[in-house]
Amino acid sequence: MAETNEQRKIRVLVAKPGLDGHDRGAKVIARALRDAGMEVIYTGIRQTPPMIVEAAIQEDVDAILMSILSGAHMAIFPKVMELLHENGVHDVLVMAGGILPDEDIPAIEAMGIKGNFGPGTPLSAIIDFVRANVSPERMSQELPPLAPTAGASFEATPAPAKEAQ
Amino acid sequence: MAETGNVAPIASLDVVDRLIAGDRRALARAITLIENGSPQARQMLARLHAHGGHAHIVGFTGSPGAGKSTLVMQLARELRRRDQRVGVIAVDPSSPFTGGAILGDRIRMQELAGDPNVFIRSMASRGSLGGLAVATRDAVRALDAAGFDTVIIETVGAGQAEVEIVRAAQTVIVVTVPGMGDDIQAIKAGILEIADIFVVNKADRPGADQTAAELRMLLSLDEHRREREWRPPILKTNATTGEGVAALADQLAKHLASLRETGALASRSGRQAQSEMLALLQQAMMERIAATIAPDEWERLVQAVVERRSDPYSTADALARRIGLVPEA
Numbered sequence: 323m324a325e326t327n328e329q330r331k332i333r334v335l336v337a338k339p340g341l342d343g344h345d346r347g348a349k350v351i352a353r354a355l356r357d358a359g360m361e362v363i364y365t366g367i368r369q370t371p372p373m374i375v376e377a378a379i380q381e382d383v384d385a386i387l388m389s390i391l392s393g394a395h396m397a398i399f400p401k402v403m404e405l406l407h408e409n410g411v412h413d414v415l416v417m418a419g420g421i422l423p424d425e426d427i428p429a430i431e432a433m434g435i436k437g438n439f440g441p442g443t444p445l446s447a448i449i450d451f452v453r454a455n456v457s458p459e460r461m462s463q464e465l466p467p468l469a470p471t472a473g474a475s476f477e478a479t480p481a482p483a484k485e486a487q
Numbered sequence: 488m489a490e491t492g493n494v495a496p497i498a499s500l501d502v503v504d505r506l507i508a509g510d511r512r513a514l515a516r517a518i519t520l521i522e523n524g525s526p527q528a529r530q531m532l533a534r535l536h537a538h539g540g541h542a543h544i545v546g547f548t549g550s551p552g553a554g555k556s557t558l559v560m561q562l563a564r565e566l567r568r569r570d571q572r573v574g575v576i577a578v579d580p581s582s583p584f585t586g587g588a589i590l591g592d593r594i595r596m597q598e599l600a601g602d603p604n605v606f607i608r609s610m611a612s613r614g615s616l617g618g619l620a621v622a623t624r625d626a627v628r629a630l631d632a633a634g635f636d637t638v639i640i641e642t643v644g645a646g647q648a649e650v651e652i653v654r655a656a657q658t659v660i661v662v663t664v665p666g667m668g669d670d671i672q673a674i675k676a677g678i679l680e681i682a683d684i685f686v687v688n689k690a691d692r693p694g695a696d697q698t699a700a701e702l703r704m705l706l707s708l709d710e711h712r713r714e715r716e717w718r719p720p721i722l723k724t725n726a727t728t729g730e731g732v733a734a735l736a737d738q739l740a741k742h743l744a745s746l747r748e749t750g751a752l753a754s755r756s757g758r759q760a761q762s763e764m765l766a767l768l769q770q771a772m773m774e775r776i777a778a779t780i781a782p783d784e785w786e787r788l789v790q791a792v793v794e795r796r797s798d799p800y801s802t803a804d805a806l807a808r809r810i811g812l813v814p815e816a
């Protein structure tokens with residue numbers, strides 16, 4: 323019989339920004355979230371802020387977790403937050419994990435990025451954190467109002483002349 | 488929430504207006520509502536249906552690792568060169584144990600990033616068998632209404648059980664790779680009839696010609712095709728480089744034209760609408776049954792059948808009368 327009353331699934335985008343090609347940590351987290359019953363959209367390595375935000379929008383995720391090792395976080399995080407705001411995305415939980423120097427944590431938190439899971443964080447703590455911090459409104463059957471969208475739309479009318487590829 | 492202070496509440500119908508106007512967040516939200524079986528979804532779907540009917544719906548099926556996602560990416564790029572807007576729904580399996588899923592098809596589709604005329608949505612199968620999620624067809628409906636010219640569905644890739652895709656797509660592409668005897672077995676066992684186009688991907692590997700020849704042989708023996716006007720072509724591709732993908736796009740267009748000319752498009756749509764309506768009726772009936780018969784009574788009825796104090800037929804007849812499905816005797 324239909325499982326319509328089941329609790330809504332949490333959808334999480336696990337992204338690996340930065341130029342290092344090493345995503346073992348991100349994959350471990352992705353698997354742990356899956357095993358906790360979540361739907362994890364995993365996009366692979368070398369994600370730029372526009373790629374992360376666009377994937378989050380198209381997938382309408384409840385949470386984004388950026389796993390970073392390369393030290394580029396102070397360039398990447400503000401850009402991601404800026405693009406989310408530009409696009410009217412306000413109800414998504416944004417988290418970071420990986421190697422984040424202690425002295426940067428206050429600045430990261432001030433951007434609205436939560437979690438900040440260091441290398442030793444138990445997977446169960448990450449799972450609990452996601453469950454406790456996703457927007458409760460997003461978890462209801464009726465989703466909350468959708469903020470107006472700024473930024474690029476797809477074309478609603480037939481495509482114009484072809485772009486240079 | 489505090490941050491959304493300047494936002495006016497938006498009803499589901501506005502979501503439809505907005506997605507039709509090209510708002511991709513509204514489109515994403517509509518798919519979420521559909522996927523979660525939200526009460527808002529039904530009225531939305533009625534409007535989405537009225538706005539759709541323009542997209543060419545293309546399904547990709549084939550074993551995991553055959554290169555479906557990579558091929559979808561290349562095909563989407565090719566269709567973009569042809570000025571088409573492309574929507575993609577990629578379905579991956581949910582874990583039967585935890586209900587969770589890792590949806591990884593976007594990894595292969597990175598090259599499409601940054602193009603506002605491509606929209607990709609990953610979907611977990613959420614326990615449904617047959618290669619699609621329950622909500623896949625309705626998600627396609629949203630993309631269709633939003634004006635995408637081609638909507639591509641990538642199925643889970645579970646082999647012979649993947650027959651659901653014929654009920655969702657107008658053109659079904661079966662992807663296989665050289666040297667996979669299992670695939671040929673699966674094709675023999677049932678997916679031969681559903682393929683409109685065969686692709687032997689990874690044609691950079693040895694054995695592609697032989698696999699193509701085996702497929703040709705199987706096809707020549709096939710007597711069961713519903714639409715004899717169309718002979719499924721067998722194409723070789725290398726999804727890593729994109730070789731053969733332009734030919735695939737050409738065949739897609741040819742197949743659609745053939746469906747239109749022969750009237751097969753209308754009969755496929757008819758079959759699809761019929762199966763959809765029957766599924767909805769079945770669901771309504773199940774809900775009615777659940778609402779009429781309390782679990783403990785159900786338990787007693789089952790037990791009576793098990794102990795042979797009654798039988799399944801008369802029990803079902805009595806219940807059907809009680810829920811008004813058949814007139815009182």
Ligand SMILES: Nc1nc2c(ncn2[C@@H]2O[C@H](COP(=O)(O)OP(=O)(O)O)[C@@H](O)[C@H]2O)c(=O)[nH]1
Nearest residue numbers: 551552553554555556557595688689725726727
């Ligand atoms: N050599 C070769 N590898 C390919 C080709 N197409 C895909 N692959 C690789 O096959 C693997 C599985 O591809 P993917 O698209 O994820 O397959 P899917 O599971 O069917 O969606 C990836 O490592 C791809 O890079 C191809 O034409 N040739």
Ligand SMILES: [Mg+2]
Nearest residue numbers: 555556592641
């Ligand atoms: Mg795939």
